[in-house]
Amino acid sequence: MLKLVRRSFVTGVAAAAITLSLNAAPASAETVLRVVPHSGLKILDPIWTTAYISRNHGYMIYDTLFSLDGDGVVQPQMVDTVTRSDDGLTVTITLRDGLMWHDGQSVTAADTVASINRWAGKDAMGQKMMTFVDSLSATDDHTMVFALNSPTGLIELALAKPSSNVPFMMPARIAATPGSEQIDEYVGSGPFMFNDAEWEPGTKVVYDRFEGYVPRSEPTNGLAGAKIAKVDRVEWTPNRDIQAAINSLVAGEVDIIESTPPDLLPLLASSGEGYTQSPNLAGLQYTFRFNVLHPPFDNPKIRQALLYAFNQEDFLEATIGDPDYFQACKAMFICGLPFETNAHMEDLLESNFVKARELLDEAGYDGTPVVLMHSTNVPVLTNLAPVAKELMEAIGMTVDMQSMDWSTLVARRSKKDDPAEGGWNAFATAWDAGDLFNPLAMAFLNSSCDTALFGWPCDDQIEQLRDDFARAGSFEEQFAIVEAIQARFVEYPTHIHLGQFNTPSALRNNVTGYLSAGVPVFWNVEKN
């Protein structure tokens, strides 16, 4: 009897499995691009939060007035023409014909004015831009006028800002929502529409192609040019277990994994089912942040000592490991982007311990412990703090490395308290290259004391140079200011850049056209 039961069981399971796998075959003919994003989408308002996943969602459904092309040059996107008055004090921008919201209404200048105002109320670069603007108004359905108090090249540069917060355009009724509140209607004018009915917060987001989108005539180039949706539907389903995500890609259940740790890429390569490509050739930059309010880092010379004590390779090898996916880069404003320069940086970041100790002696370092926050649950950041600790101890500093989860670190970094009473001295993090592409976008460079980002650097010279950059009328002028900023940065370090890295996307072999646009975007992508 046992034999009979066993045989029936085995036969039954096999038959059920075969039947189930046959029944599970999809019957739909529409093209669905299945993407594993780097995290679940929780907040749908890309102006309310700076979370990268909300930014990426913004690129799916919203459009921008200007965009950066593959070389980091500003190009018009929703914009048709830009004209400047002779005195440079009036900038007139007209919108392209045929732009439509997903609800079928036409995009008007009143909508874009309201969107700019909401964004500029939240974003640091937007706030800076508005210091040059006396008034911003829509003079007709297609035209908006910036009346400036001083000539500036910042308008287009700020409106082309590629990373959080991106100045996405929304209908005026939605953009009227105060910046302190989340929007609750998700209507854009981008190439895909948000499918509200199928949204499962944190687990699944569905976007449908917007048939009414009118792409530009220029070829796709970075975030600029034609945005052509070549699939009917895009589904985002996050997977916190990247090994499982790769298995799914190999089995053909997903098409793209947005971010894949290099150590797992051999699995993909050996399967023969997929290939890799980076959505962002410039990648991300590791950064070590000082808190200048408390000893020892209230002394610029001690911060400068770390510029000599650190070397980028140690950090990059400890975190990324594979040199194909990282590069040491002394340029503050990202290697591979327009403001790349090594000016004044030549002798730094080479672990010159002798020079670093000299600087500590000159500064009178008295052994005050450095409270170094160490985040433990973001794998790509976990090994940064231990390396920093080793290098600081190598020059004779005392380090109190405190381990915590990222949420705790985020809460603690905003505290100005003494490090011994719940404050902090330093921590390490990473920024997307799109957040660092010029001195105004780079948040850690802001040295406006109390209104600066956590760490609160305070330096009139850096602030003057950032202001000069905003007023500069040409690229050459801006580049000279960037070099001057690097010179001042060496004297007054606000942070230390620890090198660039990339976690490439994994794609199935039948997926083509994925852009290296700076952020992961899914127009132009074809699934064969």
Next chain:
Amino acid sequence: MGPYLLKRLLATIPVMLVVAVFIFLLLRLTPGDPAAMIGGDYATEAQIDEIRQTLGLNEPLLTQFVIWIGNILQGDLGESFFFKKQVSELIVARIEPTLSLSLVTIIFTVAIAVPIGVLAAYRHGSWIDRIVMGFSVLGFSVPVFVIGFGLIYVFSLQLSWFPVQGYNRIGNGVTPWIHNLILPALALSVIFVAFIARMTRTSVLEVLGEDYIRTARAKGQTETKVLMRHALRNAAVPIVTVIGFAFAILVGGVVVTESVFNIPGLGLLTVDAVLNRDFPTIQAVVLLFSLVYVMINLAIDLSYTLLDPRIRY
């Protein structure tokens, strides 16, 4: 039984209240600030404070607690800090995958563990017994994620019988629903099969030495009847207790399996909520889990009267 049931139901109120106070205070005392998480890297102190104000986190702790409990009593679990959705909506959306996984796992567990446990007891000391006991040790020892990845490798990547990951709602049809659940439920059931098979073996073995079993055999009853009607039924109380606890543990403890198979259930919702300090969601889910534990305990206690006529409340 009526007064007993009422007494037990009333006793859940202080239990739930203690849990509510505990989880509320625990979250507020844990480092981390949801406003800072929401604000992101660029948020200024003023912006973070504005968010805190909007979320009601600037109120005194007692005020926050009273508002929360007041809302709970009116059936309002609050709004998630992050999703801009009612927590009750989130739980409703996530409870189906978790309950489905738990239910299928328990079905697999009972279907496998009880027969092999009975068989091991019946063939006490034989090679069958040793295999079952060996499997039990193995089942306890191997982590669920290892079993999960092993099953995925064989049945998904090599044989392509089952999907690697994901969940299909039962509304889309029973076939795709069960198709997605078989591997995770098998992975998850291994440890419970190991535990319950062992428990069944011990209980049945104990009963098999009783006089009434010898009497049943002396009456000429078949071995199947002896085992199923006399031995298993009398050994059922501890087995049902363990199965009940297993179900309660499953509902609240399927995080790893949900991660490995990417099933969007309550486990993943809880992890996300904890990592982001989404207080309303954590509080509601913990209260729900507590309620499930209490109710399953009650159900187990009540089931004793059905299984053993000597037990009366």
